[in-house]
Amino acid sequence: MSEYSLAESSVERATPKQAERQPRSALSDGPILRTLLSLAWPNIIANSAGTCVVIAETSYIGRLGIEALAAMALVFPLVILTMTMSGGAMGGGVASAIARALGAGDTERASTLAAHALLIALCFGATFMVGMLMFGPRLLQVLGGRGAVLEHAAAYLQVFFGGAILPWLMNAMAGILRGTGNMKLPSFMILNAAVLQIVLGGTLSLGLGLGMRGVAAGALLAFSASISVMGWYLLSGRARVRPKLYGLKISRAMFADILKVGAIACFSPLQSVLSIAIFTHMLATFGTAVLAGYGIGARLEFMMTTVAFSFGMASVPMVGMAVGAERIARARRIAWTAALVSFVTVGALSTVIAIFPQLWVDIFTQDPSARAAGAHYLRIAAPMYAFIGLAIALYFASQGAAKVIGPVLVQTVRLVFIAAGGSYLLAGAATETGFFLLAASSMVLLGVLTLASVMLTRWGPKPVVAELRPAVVAAELKGVPPSSR
Structure with a gap:
């Protein structure tokens, strides 16, 4: 075994103090494959719902005309970028920070990290909102939007990114819960949001005649429902961590712990x-x-x-x-x-x-x-x-x-x-x-x-190499006790 492998594998042995403060759970001590599969299946169902949303939206947007269908293709990469950044990237950074704090047995830190995660979501969501409302129509033109296609795309963009804080907040809450090992609730809420998005989007766009604005509004309303449920669950104390909002002291270290993963991701x-x-x-x-x-x-x-x-x-x-x-x-x-x-x-x-x-x-x-x-x-x-x-x-x-x-x-x-x-x-x-x-x-x-x-x-962590001074080495060779050095 190499020196590198020895250095990392030696860290596997937790100290008695660490072992005492870490409760045994499937995530930290259970069989790896079985635990991984039990956590993955809710995600598979929830992520499959996203595919269903794309298919359903394509179906009823097509009824609005070929221009609306082309407009959705134009704005879709911007929507996907927002959802993947807030979910897989920053959401993963949130889940990582929460999980590492819980793995170290520091629930208080995990709760404080959860509050900072919500603040990050609000800031990033507001940035996307302002940026897209100001520069989004011009960006659509650069991407090739013209005439009626550009009008439809701009209508969708104005509504969806006018509420850009909502997807960021929803995915931050999902990241907090996933960091605790709770995959079922965020996955269920994402599945629920997908169903609502299909129903509300179709109703508002076709039934009430709101067109592309109705499609975007349906998505935001669906996100709001998920935020309400996950927010209640987190703040009620039912989760393993509870965001520490009252008396919160802003900490650069907490932001850094999340952003060193989420921002790069x-x-x-x-x-x-x-x-x-x-x-x-x-x-x-x-x-x-x-x-x-x-x-x-x-x-x-x-x-x-x-x-x-x-x-x-x-x-x-x-x-x-x-x-x-x-x-x-x-x-x-x-x-x-x-x-x-x-x-x-x-x-x-x-x-x-x-x-x-x-x-x-x-x-x-x-x-x-x-x-x-x-x-x-x-x-x-x-x-x-x-x-x-x-x-x-x-x-x-x-x-x-x-x-x-x-x-x-x-x-x-x-x-x-x-x-x-x-x-x-x-x-x-x-x-x-x-x-x-x-x-x-x-x-x-x-x-x-x-x-x-x-x-x-x-x-x-990097292996600690003790500094051996010549005098100390000589004293050890002569058998001089440390107290006499």
Whole structure:
């Protein structure tokens, strides 16, 4: 065993004082795989609801006309960016900080962190609100919005981002609960919000004739319902932590503990959106059919990503509590288990689609050229979705360990790889097959480099090397007792 391994594995042995103050629980002491799966299944159900929302919204927005459908496609990346930043990124940072505090047996610190998490959500939500209301319409124009499409998109943007504080607050509360190991309540509330969003959005947009404003208002009302329930649960003292709002003293250290994970993690979804945007722009040169085929494959990638998110998010409190208790070897085992389960599950599901691509393609189109392009892309790229599952699981495990900068930098490498590789292919007049291979290669690169970054990143404290002065060494050799030195 290497010196590095000895240094980390030695931290696994908790001191008697730590063992005394840490209550035994499934998260901190239970079987890793069984506990991980029990935490993951509520997330899978909740995340699957997000896919249902996309399908349902696409259905009733289509009844508003082709301009409304195009407007939703225009504004959708901005909405997804907001939700992933507030949920998977900052929400993961919140869950990590809470879990590490509880793992160290410091419930008081966890409660104070929860209050600071709510303040962060309010600040980030307000920033998104002001920024999008001021610059959002111009951004939509830059993205290509014109005429009636721009009007519909701006209408949605004004309502949704006028209440941008709500998704940030909802995901902060969900992060607090997940940090305590409670996956069921936030997952149930996200599922409930999805159902309400479908019902209210359809009713307000079509039934009351509010159009795109009604779709956005339905989402905000659904978020408000989830906030009400989770807020009541947290403030009533039923959760393992209770946000310490009364007499709260603002602490830079508390903000730093959350933001050192959450703020850095926010760059991950941003780079993912940029990667998709760059790749989509390049494929547009091949015509509508190829672009549509890639879009169909990207929808499958989005669905597989939600599966990986479910396992990854389940690992955050487990890893965080292990790190907080200085049980680094257990934290590592949790990370590898989550990564393996995610890799195998996503890989198996996507490989089936790669072998039988029409099972997925025929859901979205009957156009022969688009079907052929979609099937072509899935045969090449779908098996490589397993590496995205691997990367996502390790990204979340790194959040739990508060060591997220490595996986985020890997996303940067992937972004550069796609941009440089795509430019090279365009210059060489490559076919769409070359671009599909580029997409598949970028997924492998993402998974392998994320794995390497986690393996090379120290999770435990640095080993303490005692300073041995020559006089002390000489005295020890002569057998002089310390009291006589």
